[in-house]
Amino acid sequence: MSTVILVTGGTGLVGKAIEYVIKTEPENSRFGKKPDETWVFASSKEGDLRNPEQTRKLFEKYKPTHVIHLAALVGGLFKNMKYKLTFLRDNILINDNILHTSHLTPSTTKLISCLSTCVFPDKVTYPLDETKIHSGPPHESNFGYAHAKRMVDVQNHAYKEEFGCNFTSAIPTNVFGPNDNFDLEDSHVIPGLIHKCYLAKKNNTPFVVSGTGKPLRQFIFSYDLAKLFIWMLREYDDVEPVILSAGENEEVSIKEVADAIVKAVGFQGAYSFDTTRADGQFRKPASNEKLLGLIGGFEFTPFDQALDTTVKWFIESYDNARTGKKD
Secondary structure, eight states: OOEEEEEETTTSHHHHHHHHHHHHSOTTSSSSOOTTEEEEEOOGGGOOTTSHHHHHHHHHHHOOSEEEEOOOOOOOHHHHHHTHHHHHHHHHHHHHHHHHHHHHOTTOOEEEEEOOGGGSOSSOOSSBOGGGTTSSOOOGGGHHHHHHHHHHHHHHHHHHHHHOOOEEEEEEOEEEOTTOBOOTTTOOHHHHHHHHHHHHHHHTOOEEEESOSOOEEOEEEHHHHHHHHHHHHHHOOOSSOEEEOOOGGGOEEHHHHHHHHHHHHTOOSOEEEETTSOOOOSOOOBOOHHHHHHHTOOOOOOHHHHHHHHHHHHHHTTTTSBOSSOO
């Protein structure tokens, strides 16, 4: 029987990374395309996943045997704070439709959903691990989104207990790479800084980074994350989620990120930190001990190399990248 993998949110950062890996890794290798596989990277144009009927039609069209569920309503900090109910409700609808349609579709035998480290409690002992998801409320700033994502883990367990469904979830740390959202107003830290530095070089203006640069973050390159999703699809069949991340010893300060971006962009102008702006949480390290114990060895792309690849893609794709307002 042939395998049909449906990737929802297939034209986003992670979906594009999975497509890239499937196309470029050697065929029939651990992360490459298998001879009997058909990969479908669905975009929002193919159906509104908040709508159960449109979700059902998407599944009827492709008859997937496996689903990697990446589709979500996402946004930056300020959007999350302003539209808590919208982020809660839309994501609950999307997730419920995907999970329930996967359960009802006879051909579908496995589902992996993508969560986020924001599901973890605001007040928690570090490092984060897979047992701590529900041990306290999430941070107020992403209350809606985080609760909607948490419910996926709850539903995975309920579907397994009641119907025996092979549903699970992945929890990546901060993802970056080609095809990211580089919008100056609504992007995450790395794509936002890349765009700002690019414009500073282009316009011969100062490059100013918000905050002190001291906070630490764990980043994962989208191509590495794509390989880990492919691994989960083929080799991981437990309902319990897995944190997909480089190790705690791979934490990078925001200053180190900015320094690397300055180097990769080739910026030689004035460069400073606006210490009047808030830093946010200092660090929130996550453990990848479970992942490494299961996968049996995995080499993460060195941060500088991954950043160089991302910057190069952004500059080459500037006119078509998701950059929001142009200069």
